[in-house]
Amino acid sequence: LNSTDSTTIYFQNINQKEIENIIKLKSNINIFKWGRVNKEDWNANWKPFFKKKIINNKVEIIPSWEKSDLDSNKIIIKINPGMAFGTGHHETTEMMIKAMLEFHKDNMSVLDLGTGSGILSILAYKLKSKKILAVDNDAEIKNNFNENMKLNNSEAELKIRNCLDMKEFNFDLILANINKSVLTKFLPIIKDN
Numbered sequence: 001l002n003s004t005d006s007t008t009i010y011f012q013n014i015n016q017k018e019i020e021n022i023i024k025l026k027s028n029i030n031i032f033k034w035g036r037v038n039k040e041d042w043n044a045n046w047k048p049f050f051k052k053k054i055i056n057n058k059v060e061i062i063p064s065w066e067k068s069d070l071d072s073n074k075i076i077i078k079i080n081p082g083m084a085f086g087t088g089h090h091e092t093t094e095m096m097i098k099a100m101l102e103f104h105k106d107n108m109s110v111l112d113l114g115t116g117s118g119i120l121s122i123l124a125y126k127l128k129s130k131k132i133l134a135v136d137n138d139a140e141i142k143n144n145f146n147e148n149m150k151l152n153n154s155e156a157e158l159k160i161r162n163c164l165d166m167k168e169f170n171f172d173l174i175l176a177n178i179n180k181s182v183l184t185k186f187l188p189i190i191k192d193n
Helices: 016-026 090-103 119-126 139-151 179-190
Strands: 054-055 058-065 075-079 109-113 129-136 157-160 175-176
Touching: 016 058, 075 119, 075 139, 090 119, 090 175, 109 119, 119 129, 119 139, 119 175, 129 139, 139 157, 175 179
Parallel strands: 058 075, 109 129, 109 175, 129 157
Antiparallel strands: 054 058
16 A cells, blocks of 8 residues: 555444454554544435426426426426435436337326336326336335325325236336346246236
């Protein structure tokens, strides 16, 4: 190591002397600089960077803390992203919304795989779907999904499960905004059912 190399490590509620002894024993590091990190609301700190997004001049996605334009002729979707994926700003979510605007018809049944924040299920509801099943393998999205449904006066059934374990695919439209490696395993399953 040269004198400009450094590493920053964060600990919570630790014994400083014990950590120094372990590091000295397991490495050639002998110089330590300790400091405190003030507790911050990291979830709130990124809010200034989440701006409204308009897709195809038909869908407007706005942060939950902003007021919507009541005179807008666009479909308004309010999102409180929390820790779940799906603000409309990611390219794959935008592509899914564009595809929905092109292919969705009234009274379709919709399966939303990898629902995350619920943004695609909300759009399906606002496009007048008759049935919406939202699926995600991460139970951590549940509160955020339900909150976003309420924000948009929308409804969808949510199931926390692995899409690779599913057997029933009797839907008019299947949305799969999921990882490519999962998608390549999922496609043969849907083809066989």
